[in-house]
Amino acid sequence: MDEPKTIGLLDVLPKNATKLHAIEFLRHQQGYSLNEVVFAGDSGNDLAVLSSEVPSVLVANADEDIRLAAHQLAEQQGHQQALYLAGSADLGMDGNYSAGVLEGVWHFLPGFRDRLRQIEVTE
Numbered sequence: 001m002d003e004p005k006t007i008g009l010l011d012v013l014p015k016n017a018t019k020l021h022a023i024e025f026l027r028h029q030q031g032y033s034l035n036e037v038v039f040a041g042d043s044g045n046d047l048a049v050l051s052s053e054v055p056s057v058l059v060a061n062a063d064e065d066i067r068l069a070a071h072q073l074a075e076q077q078g079h080q081q082a083l084y085l086a087g088s089a090d091l092g093m094d095g096n097y098s099a100g101v102l103e104g105v106w107h108f109l110p111g112f113r114d115r116l117r118q119i120e121v122t123e
Contacts, residue, residue, distance in 0.1 A: 059087075
């Protein structure tokens with residue numbers, strides 16, 4: 001759902017495919033390691049990734065039922081360290097939408113922190 005525009009969104013995937021399948025395929029195809037990938041999501045079709053070993057950010061604007069499901073599934077699968085709930089860092093952002101994505105990048109990829117600080121200073 002695109003809340004600001006109040007319109008529904010639709011993802012089209014093959015019957016047995018998930019976003020996790022796509023990420024794993026691209027990661028292996030391009031030779032990226034897990035520590036070079038960060039996924040961000042906010043809906044039910046993101047749960048396979050959010051509960052996997054892929055470093056993932058659940059942005060703060062996700063519905064509470066998605067937050068609970070993601071947390072539960074990640075814990076059940078032993079990947080709770082790979083799930084970051086945006087909105088919990090004190091970065092002067094609210095963790096919603098792209099702010100949540102940036103917060104997740106801040107959390108998982110410390111090498112990008114200086115770049116994010118430069119953006120903050122120049123704007």
